[in-house]
């Protein structure tokens with residue numbers, strides 16, 4: 001479907017518009033970012049006269065040609081942000097430019113510049129692969145020749161060239177997802193927004209989608225803005241932003257975000273973990289907090305592997321041999337925990353802000 005202007009535009013008292021690039025100018029000449037937002041916010045009417053603050057003042061910068069992950073738990077505000085950036089909904093406050101174009105001043109131009117892959121399939125199941133692409137090409141005003149050329153290229157790239165006459169309902173879930181990717185790319189968008197592109201796919205199909213995204217980035221330098229709640233997917237992106245309850249929690253390259261957390265996770269297993277826990281607490285540096293769990297005793301320590309022999313020696317001195325010990329560098333879940341005090345695996349929609 002052709003994207004349409006948001007009918008949900010709330011009253012905007014003083015919504016500033018960015019003056020970065022006027023219509024028709026070459027955006028890359030002045031705009032170094034594929035996506036840039038300042039104070040971007042969106043609220044919805046909530047239950048019982050309340051207001052849901054779905055997105056609360058985002059400052060995001062996505063470089064051209066990079067694969068950018070937008071990571072957050074359910075209800076964090078990821079889909080809402082994509083709607084704002086694709087000019088499908090109007091912000092309540094703040095500014096945003098996509099491919100150098102202001103989403104508030106020139107929404108139609110933004111919609112032409114971007115490609116979108118929605119969470120739920122927007123394919124027509126009764127039409128063939130080729131017909132689905134043709135409908136999309138018409139909506140974007142592509143010439144027949146361009147549409148045919150691009151359809152051939154994209155179907156080749158996603159490995160569906162031999163299925164071009166098949167009705168979409170006969171394709172597997174992974175094939176349909178790849179076809180949606182081909183469709184989103186048909187009009188050669190400068191920025192492709194993907195809302196949880198691999199949700200519901202099996203591991204093999206997930207890997208295929210990511211292989212294709214990687215190729216796309218290498219061949220065409222398309223900027224990819226991908227929402228996900230899979231940590232491993234965010235890990236493989238150039239940079240990421242973490243969002244929780246509509247707020248930006250952290251933004252940067254995965255390695256830099258993890259390095260900023262600093263401490264490694266040290267886990268020790270013994271035959272008597274409660275007794276060992278008391279010993280470890282005495283031996284660990286002041287301020288280090290231990291946690292007893294089914295995996296053993298865990299604690300966060302800078303340079304964790306250097307601490308393991310010391311902790312083992314302290315335990316041996318108390319007659320408690322160590323059965324297993326490990327030191328793991330911080331993960332993106334640790335980054336999320338560091339900033340929010342919760343694990344992304346257990347964080348849920350109740351964190352989305354409700355207020356006035």
Ligand SMILES: Nc1ncnc2c1ncn2[C@@H]1O[C@H](COP(=O)(O)OP(=O)(O)OP(=O)(O)O)[C@@H](O)[C@H]1O
Nearest residue numbers: 044045052054073074075076077078079080081352
């Ligand atoms: N059209 C709407 N009307 C009212 N509230 C909405 C609307 N769309 C989203 N919300 C609320 O805004 C908050 C953010 O929702 P959003 O869908 O953007 O989160 P998300 O991070 O994409 O979640 P998920 O991973 O589950 O898709 C939630 O509290 C949601 O209930």
